[in-house]
Amino acid sequence: QQQVKQSPQSLIVQKGGISIINCAYENTAFDYFPWYQQFPGKGPALLIAIRPDVSEKKEGRFTISFNKSAKQFSLHIMDSQPGDSATYFCAASPNYQLIWGAGTKLIIKP
């Protein structure tokens, strides 16, 4: 199966809170799991990525948690800020292609 299922479709979080977006996949051949951030009118841009040999990767306020046995990975945004309001996409890669989740529209309320 090539699908990547992403949830929720939309998310509203208060400023300073934790934003959590989840993704699940089925194909165990996937070996690269990036998260992309997209602002209105712009193309997606890589935010953070992980490979399955580690369970967690942190870059500033952004953390990917990866559960290989459950075939799930999630993005946590700590201390969420209004500037984090964007659409977030998870993806999974089998050999240089990216299979994309449907996206999550995140709104951070001041």
Place this chain on the structure above:
Amino acid sequence: DAEITQSPRHKITETGRQVTLACHQTWNHNNMFWYRQDLGHGLRLIHYSYGVQDTNKGEVSDGYSVSRSNTEDLPLTLESAASSQTSVYFCASAPGTGTDTQYFGPGTRLTVL
């Protein structure tokens, strides 16, 4: 600075017309991709190329074609535009070795009337 550009940024056309969207990258990346983005569907792969003279169909390739005559460019052609092809189109490129990171252009908003 290296970059990826798309033109035009906005295009309105009529049903049945041929349309070509340009994509140009200056990173010298081997891999290039075309996606369409529609609400509720995320990014769907139309065509991709792993090098000059190489092109491959993605999941939504019907009605679209690409050609790769050099490393820098991957134009996307809609042979006979249909209203169902109204969408935002993104081009992306990737080195092809060492990383799967894709770098996206700013997008082209296409409206087919």
